[in-house]
Amino acid sequence: MSNTKHFDSLVKKGNPIGEVIGVDKFLIKVRGLQPCTINTLIMFEDGSKGYVHEILTDFVLVLHLGDISLSTGMVAVAQHGDLVCKVGKDFIGRVVSVTGDPLDGKGPIPADGVWTVFNDAPPLHSRRLIQDQVESGVVGIDSLFPIVRGQRMAMLGDSKSGKSTLATQLTINQKNTDQIVVYCLIAKRRSDVDTLLSRLEANGSLEKAIVVVATIFESLIINYLAPYVACSMAEYLWQKCDIDTIIIYDDLTSHAHAYREVALLSSSSPGRDSYPGDMFYAHSSLLERAGRLDSTGKTLTSIPIIHAANGDITAYLPTNVMSITDGQWILDMETFRKGVRPALNIGLSVTRAGGLGHNKRQKEYASKTLKVLADYRAAEEFSHFGSELALEAQKSFDTGKLIFKILTQGPNETFSLMAQQLMFDIVLNLDIVESLDVGKLKQKANEYGLKIIKDEDFEKIRDKLKSECVDKLKGSPEDEKKAKDEETPVAEEPKKAVAKA
Numbered sequence: 001m002s003n004t005k006h007f008d009s010l011v012k013k014g015n016p017i018g019e020v021i022g023v024d025k026f027l028i029k030v031r032g033l034q035p036c037t038i039n040t041l042i043m044f045e046d047g048s049k050g051y052v053h054e055i056l057t058d059f060v061l062v063l064h065l066g067d068i069s070l071s072t073g074m075v076a077v078a079q080h081g082d083l084v085c086k087v088g089k090d091f092i093g094r095v096v097s098v099t100g101d102p103l104d105g106k107g108p109i110p111a112d113g114v115w116t117v118f119n120d121a122p123p124l125h126s127r128r129l130i131q132d133q134v135e136s137g138v139v140g141i142d143s144l145f146p147i148v149r150g151q152r153m154a155m156l157g158d159s160k161s162g163k164s165t166l167a168t169q170l171t172i173n174q175k176n177t178d179q180i181v182v183y184c185l186i187a188k189r190r191s192d193v194d195t196l197l198s199r200l201e202a203n204g205s206l207e208k209a210i211v212v213v214a215t216i217f218e219s220l221i222i223n224y225l226a227p228y229v230a231c232s233m234a235e236y237l238w239q240k241c242d243i244d245t246i247i248i249y250d251d252l253t254s255h256a257h258a259y260r261e262v263a264l265l266s267s268s269s270p271g272r273d274s275y276p277g278d279m280f281y282a283h284s285s286l287l288e289r290a291g292r293l294d295s296t297g298k299t300l301t302s303i304p305i306i307h308a309a310n311g312d313i314t315a316y317l318p319t320n321v322m323s324i325t326d327g328q329w330i331l332d333m334e335t336f337r338k339g340v341r342p343a344l345n346i347g348l349s350v351t352r353a354g355g356l357g358h359n360k361r362q363k364e365y366a367s368k369t370l371k372v373l374a375d376y377r378a379a380e381e382f383s384h385f386g387s388e389l390a391l392e393a394q395k396s397f398d399t400g401k402l403i404f405k406i407l408t409q410g411p412n413e414t415f416s417l418m419a420q421q422l423m424f425d426i427v428l429n430l431d432i433v434e435s436l437d438v439g440k441l442k443q444k445a446n447e448y449g450l451k452i453i454k455d456e457d458f459e460k461i462r463d464k465l466k467s468e469c470v471d472k473l474k475g476s477p478e479d480e481k482k483a484k485d486e487e488t489p490v491a492e493e494p495k496k497a498v499a500k501a
Contacts, residue, residue: 004047007077016078020044021059023070026221027266028062030076036060039118041080044070051083053266061266063221065099080114085229087236088112092180095197095211098222098229103213112240115232117225121288122239128294133357134246134301137173137414138166140344140407143424144366145329146354149179149244150292150299153351154321156308157331157343163305165411166331166342167248168196170303172205173414174246179301180237181209182247184230187216187223187254203412210234223258231289238300239293247290251305252283256317273316284324313348327351340408346373361458362417365424369403372428376400395432402427405438415442419449421458426466434470441469 011017018032028050033042040052048066055061064070086100088111095104102109130150136142147153157163171181185193193213200206210233214226227249234247249255256279263276271277283304290302304325308318311332322328329342329349336343358366375396379389389397406423409415415423423445430436448465452458 004043004045007043007045007047010043010077010079011075018060018076020070020072020074020076023072025069025265026050026064026219028064028070028076029059030062031059033060033076033078036078037081039083040078041083042076043079045075046070049079050076063262065219065221065225067219083117083225084114085117085232086111086113087115087233089237089241091210091233092237093207093209095206095213098212098214098218098226100229112236115236117228117232118285119232119235119289121285122291122293126294128292128297129356130292130299130353131356132299133354133417134170134179135173135177135417136170137416138169138342139409139415139420139423140342140346141166141170141329142415142417143362143420144346144369145327145344145349145351146357146362147301147303147327147351148354148357149301150290151327151351151353152287152290152302152304152325153354154304154306154325154328155331156306156313156318156322156328158308158311158333161331161333161336162342163307163331164192164196164250166329167250167303167305168199169342169411169414170246171200171209171248172203172412175203175205175208179208179244179246180234181205182212182230182234182237182245183209184212184214184227184247184249186214186226186249186251187258188213188250190215190217199411220258220262224255224262227252227255227286231286234300235289238298242296242298244299244301246301246303249286249302249304251307252321253305253307253317256283275316280320280324283321287321287324326353338404340404341410344407346370361421365421365428368428369424372396372399373403376403391432398432399427399430402430402436402438406442409442413442416446416449418452419445422449422462422465425462426470430470433472435472437469437471441465444468 016033016036018030020028021031022029036052038052038055042050042052042062048064048068050062050064053061053063090109094102094106094109097103130148132149134147134149155163155166171183174181193215197211200209212226212230214223231247234245237243238245256275259282260275264270264274268276287302287304290300292299304321306318306321308315313330327350330345331343332345335345355363379393379397382389383397406427423441426441444465448461451461
């Protein structure tokens, strides 16, 4: 009857069995299987698996996870009360499929156990206040829109605005921390997968990451389950292994498209934009699983990526995710075209919990920087008309240009938190008669940041760094006038003729 010993053992145990009475691609109608519940893991006699999606009067609807088509008359048996996936510490440093199979050619991965795919989020009473900053290595994020461990932070932007590049930068920077990154790729092209893996391997960051891959060539069910499986792997490391973990969903828009197609094919009633009625719940139940445990203090940080077509962040999916998360980084093409990388929109991006991770100095710099950038935008508008700027406006304009140079960094370029503070201190307090070599400042910042052991060292190290990167241009306008007056010879008064007596 069966070609798998596991299937036979499940049948002999007396697990509920059923018969396949209808096959429509990945939608399998099975008669029997009583009793069973939603999300029960099912094994078919060919060894492939599926899970119960819907329970109807005469049959149950099973979503098939296998690649080979089934046929009517085949036998199915309930394997587990919930849909589960393999988890374990040995998955760290590996590239795996949604089913837990290795894709990197490094051999099989021994699993520590299984974990429920659609697991419930930890209750409120088991959580603790989040407060420790995640070091992304990206100046614009760490200094202006920080993220703390356990936070949910959305990343929104149009195609080719640098979302995946920014997520990769954040992943690369965690190789110097105690955090593990679970990177989930959903409905990606193979070229995108190869690009990510090559960058992680080149920087040695893959050793502290788990990459879960679902490509566009795989079934809709695999792409729908990918973020839930990745979250289960991250939850195991967080809750059972006491490891601070970051999970990146790249991207949940593709996940929503897969879920919409599954729902429409299974004849579910469509809602807004033809998405199923529980689309909000599908994402909120996933993102709510992040947080900080009160028992251990360990965290799971969640970063969902959302595609905002043509930069429209008011669409259905972007607004859904923004209402679930604790802030958002918004990347826009206008900033991208100006050459700023990452292309963070300073006016629209916001963090609701990230400020808890900033110290007093960081908060002061963030506040000053945002004010200067607001003045810079106003001064920029005036400069377009060719009008001469007031002295204060000119200073804001020049400082704003320097800040944007500081905020611009390459994909493989990262800065420590202390290096960022040194750079902002020098730029924000630059005198109008001083000239700053920004390239040299960025080159030396990390080196000088390492020299700061205690807070009292900051000013001394900053002054040393400033002496290397800042030169005097010229004197102030008053000094110039004084120098000019000194250079100009004073004409002698003609002597009065003395009349002879």
